[in-house]
Amino acid sequence: METRTISVDLTRNSYEIFIGNGLLGELGGFARRHYAGGGQVAVVTDQNVWGRHGHTLAASLCEAGMDCTPVVLEPGEHNKSLAGLETVYDAFADMNLKRDGLIIAFGGGVIGDLSGFAAATYMRGVKYIQVPTTLLAQVDSSVGGKTAINLKQGKNMAGAFYQPAAVLIDTAVLETLSKRDWRCGMAEVIKHGAIRSRCLFDELKNSANKNRRDFLDIIARNCKIKSEIVARDERETGERALLNFGHTFGHAIEKLYGYSTYNHGEAVAMGMRIAAAVGQQLGLTENGVESELMGLMGLYGLATVCPATLPELLPYMQTDKKSVTGGVKLVLLRQIGKTFTHTISFNALGEILRKVEEKWKK
Numbered sequence: 001m002e003t004r005t006i007s008v009d010l011t012r013n014s015y016e017i018f019i020g021n022g023l024l025g026e027l028g029g030f031a032r033r034h035y036a037g038g039g040q041v042a043v044v045t046d047q048n049v050w051g052r053h054g055h056t057l058a059a060s061l062c063e064a065g066m067d068c069t070p071v072v073l074e075p076g077e078h079n080k081s082l083a084g085l086e087t088v089y090d091a092f093a094d095m096n097l098k099r100d101g102l103i104i105a106f107g108g109g110v111i112g113d114l115s116g117f118a119a120a121t122y123m124r125g126v127k128y129i130q131v132p133t134t135l136l137a138q139v140d141s142s143v144g145g146k147t148a149i150n151l152k153q154g155k156n157m158a159g160a161f162y163q164p165a166a167v168l169i170d171t172a173v174l175e176t177l178s179k180r181d182w183r184c185g186m187a188e189v190i191k192h193g194a195i196r197s198r199c200l201f202d203e204l205k206n207s208a209n210k211n212r213r214d215f216l217d218i219i220a221r222n223c224k225i226k227s228e229i230v231a232r233d234e235r236e237t238g239e240r241a242l243l244n245f246g247h248t249f250g251h252a253i254e255k256l257y258g259y260s261t262y263n264h265g266e267a268v269a270m271g272m273r274i275a276a277a278v279g280q281q282l283g284l285t286e287n288g289v290e291s292e293l294m295g296l297m298g299l300y301g302l303a304t305v306c307p308a309t310l311p312e313l314l315p316y317m318q319t320d321k322k323s324v325t326g327g328v329k330l331v332l333l334r335q336i337g338k339t340f341t342h343t344i345s346f347n348a349l350g351e352i353l354r355k356v357e358e359k360w361k362k
Contacts, residue, residue: 004220008143008227010234013163017143017223021213023170024056027131028064031102034166035127039101041068042092044115046075049107049133052176057106057131068104069095073111077259080110080149082158088118099123105164108134108181109141109264113156116147120162130167134177135185135215136265138169139192139222144230144240150259154319155251161235171219174212179301182212184265186300187246189218191272192225194293195245198337200225201296208299242339244322245331246272249306252316256308269302274310277356278349279332284342286335293336310353314346 003020018030031041041061045054050072061068071091073079079087097103103126105115112130119128132142148159174182193201200221207218226243233240250271253262262270276293279285294304306313322329327345334340344352 002216004216006220006223006227008163009231010163013145015164015166017167017169017227019138019169019171019216019220019223021171021216023168024053024131024173025060027057027104027168028060028062028066030166030168031061031066031104031129032064034129035102039098040095041066041102041104042071042095042097043068043104043106044071044073044088044111044118045106046073046079046108046111048075049111053106053133053173057104066102077110077150077263080114082149082151084114085118085149088114089122092118092122097122097126099126101126103128104131105129105142106131106133107137108132109137112137112142113146113148113159116145116162116164117149117159120147120160125162127165128162130164132167132169133173134181135174135219136181136188137185138171138174138219139185140188140226140243142167142169143223143226145234146236154316154321155254155259157319157321163234167223169219169223171213171216174215177212180263183301184263187265187269187272187297187302189222190293190296190300190302191243191245191268192222194272194333194336195242195331195339196225196229196337197221201336204296205299241322241329241341242331245333245339246270246275248317248320248322248328248330249274249313251320252313253306253308255316256312266303269297269304270306272297273304274306274313274353274356275330275332277359278330278352279342281352281356281359282332282342284340285333289333289335310357311350314350314353317349318346 006017130142145163148156151157246268250267253267276290
């Protein structure tokens, strides 16, 4: 079985990402090697993931002599909330989970973010392993130690940087993903190419018809791009902010529609197109980038037309974590593979968005 190992080299709390087809059945031995404690194991997951893959995970842990208690939530973004966090805390307390226990985040981005934040804060910190089951979580949210929940005022507004002990990525579970969830993950794959690798971006143009099991190399390259950036800027004081390309506008779209109409990847795809258009309107992004992004996202079935008028997004951007006094720090492209940040006032951004809107209508 082909397995890739990628190191996330940090000053403290370095760890490894293991990528392969069929790794879920080896989780027990994997956890034994990377987890030295003798306490209980809590598996935070959702009903869909547990129903499809829970038996494989539980059997692997049992074979390694590690009994687990599943904490099974309903699927959905609504769990990434104070109420969802309380549910997880209560489950940990009811099972008498101690600081020498282990938490396994077994699911997509919502489960990974929620579990990571719970691990960071329960008992002031419990070791956890990320076992991502969606493409988005495998290439992005499981790597880098960003954990968070949403508040009613905005997305990911309460959180912590808390690195996992390890990340185990089984590409076999991608076979059960819906087409919509696959597209959602592809938005982040395309983002990594757009911000860092022209070579990856171009390769994706010829990979739209590949079987999912053949994406192991592309997943590994995405993890390597993100891990290298995280290693240089663990707490997002500089370069790591570039990973937010498309997210400032995307988060506003998600919030505008109540986190129910568009999933994260769909909103980010729209957000990347808006960011490219804004950059071109400002004269900071190479002409043609917007069209090239739209073309690649279209190959993977991602819609790029924002249903709202662009100025409608402004109020929702003002509570974004990347907003600054009087404005917002945008992530823009010079060209495919080259990214930078640009701070702009909300008044100026509103005018630019109106101009972009007018241009799109022509």
